[in-house]
């Protein structure tokens with residue numbers, strides 16, 4: 001038997017990170033890859049049930065609003081949407097004019 005090797009016991013502390021929903025108190029299960037859902041506005045950690053809306057993004061960061069903040073936004077969003085469209089139109093016009101032959 002090879003006596004060069006000794007058996008050394010290493011104990012490792014296992015740390016579990018637990019997160020709880022700031023709205024309903026339910027434990028939020030977190031995968032390694034996914035970041036926790038947190039409301040953009042009030043910064044509350046949210047479980048899947050308490051997410052008001054989530055914008056799909058391509059990176060790991062999640063664009064999330066809680067039900068409360070999303071509901072408050074109901075009266076603001078139509079105007080924002082309208083201005084967004086107007087903004088886009090202005091950019092389109094600007095860029096189109098630059099591409100015109102002169």
Ligand SMILES: [Zn+2]
Pocket residue numbers: 021022023024025026046047048049050
């Ligand atoms: Zn919740």
Ligand SMILES: [Zn+2]
Pocket residue numbers: 039040041042043044065066067068069070
């Ligand atoms: Zn919120």
